[in-house]
Amino acid sequence: MFPQSWRLLYPLLFLLAGAAQAQPAVGDAIPAFDTQLLDGRTLPAKSLAGKPVLVVFWATWCPTCRKELPELQKLYEKYKAAGFEILALSIDAERIEVDEFWQDHRYTFPVAMRTARHSEIFGVTRAPPRFFLIGRDGRLALRHFGAIGYQQLETALKPLL
Template identity: 35%
Template sequence: MSALGSTPARAVEVGDTVMLPALTLLDGKTLPASVFRDRTVIVEYWASWCPFCAQQNPHVQKLYDATRGKPIQIVTLSIDKKPQDAIDYVKSHHYTFPAGMENDAWRAALGKRRGLPELYVIGRDGRVLRKEVGEMFGEDVAALADYAGK
């Protein structure tokens, strides 16, 4: 659910406030919604067939590795039609960042996507601090660590 209503007609933008739902990961584990409280959350949408995502995801993995133990939670959402495609992609690239499938609850929280990859930085108070539509360069992804604690 979002502060904008149960299903925003538009994508959330910088300055909007959101409440992130629980997420079932590709490995079957669940990230409860409580994991997102009091942490900066970086949400990335991707797909196994997206060439720009293929360029950005190694940088997301480096960011995930670099921010372990810090008040940042990274979560990625695949929009693949078949979960097995996403599972195979994550395994073949040896990604360890938390990955799940986009679902109705996440669409209700963040609204309609405008592109791929799409990345949100959500502050500890649930406010959207940054939104990026399209591929980010490695140094820009690395700089997202600066949002820890915001």
């Protein structure tokens, strides 16, 4: 058995671990972050500042993600000129699978592998897709888990443009 002091500390440690993986709420300011893209370039935080940005956690093995990505491409093409950006963060274990998938489908918005920094900011993703729409002011405007569809994303995006 654990000593009495450990029995008292265990619930506290459990709560602290959960807090470290907390997810941002709508209205929260999202910290700036740089991202190393699959093509080797760095997407600096300053290039996203002042723009509406959709951060999408996805995976090549996720059927819902595979269905949503073409819709995201359409949304990106329609609103990119207005400053809209998408950052797709893969939770796949192997980068090569993501590289091949992205090349085969020819999506044009930035893609990267999820990093520890992304998980610090957005929480741990185990079941994609997850969507985080950040407004020009750097605050979270939409948080959605699971399938969302073009229409719902466009409705959330338009006021941010």
